[in-house]
Amino acid sequence: MVKARHSRLDCTPGCAVEAAVSLIDGKWKAVILYHLLDGPIRFNALRRMVGGITQRMLTNQLRELEADGLIHREVFAQVPPRVDYSLSDRGLSLSPIIMALKDWGEANMDLFGRRLAA
Template sequence: MARYDRNAQERTYKAHSIGNDTVMPRIRHTALDCSPGCAVEATLELIDGKWKGVILYHLLEGTLRFNAIRKRLPNVTQRMLTMQLRELERDGFLLRTVYPQVPPRVEYSLTERGRSLEPVIMALKRWGDRHTTFGRSTAVAEAAQ
């Protein structure tokens, strides 16, 4: 506790528990009647995560097997991809189909709810194409501005 005393000041949001140095999760809204922006926060909560948007983008092309998704996302770990796919399935964006054969074959496809995000995902892609330097040289990006 003494190490925190030298920086003693009142904070409106405490990200850490001083007693045991654990990060406390941010409290999310449970109802969407707090402000007009709550619907935006709720939507982002469903599709946030480094890989969910990219997974949804690739599944817009059609049904993919686990390894096909993994090949398209070479920097994701198997564990993280599995977690993100499970969350998307839990939230009703993906349909996971398991074929009873040896070895088991698992395919992922978008549900109607997942397909309804297509305009959002494509708008994010268009914005990224225009406003980021990903995939373009710095000279090209500066010339575009």
């Protein structure tokens, strides 16, 4: 089930930030978007790339990303069925943000070590 999204942007100045973050919230969406930056990927290949995600969780996250217009799902009529996922134009517009998160994470890996050790 796709969760409700932030529908009002006429409140506080931070609402636009809240709305944007709500589209990529959670543990997996930014990681999925990062892997889709390289081009279309099939479901099982994406699952292997993400690692640690269940099939159900990946399915739910992909459905939410598709409902939000960030990814495109293309079904090919063949046996066995083939489904490719790719970034939509709106999803591609997030690439600088996703890459900035990646760069920040690489530059601050020491924080993650401390967090894991605690």
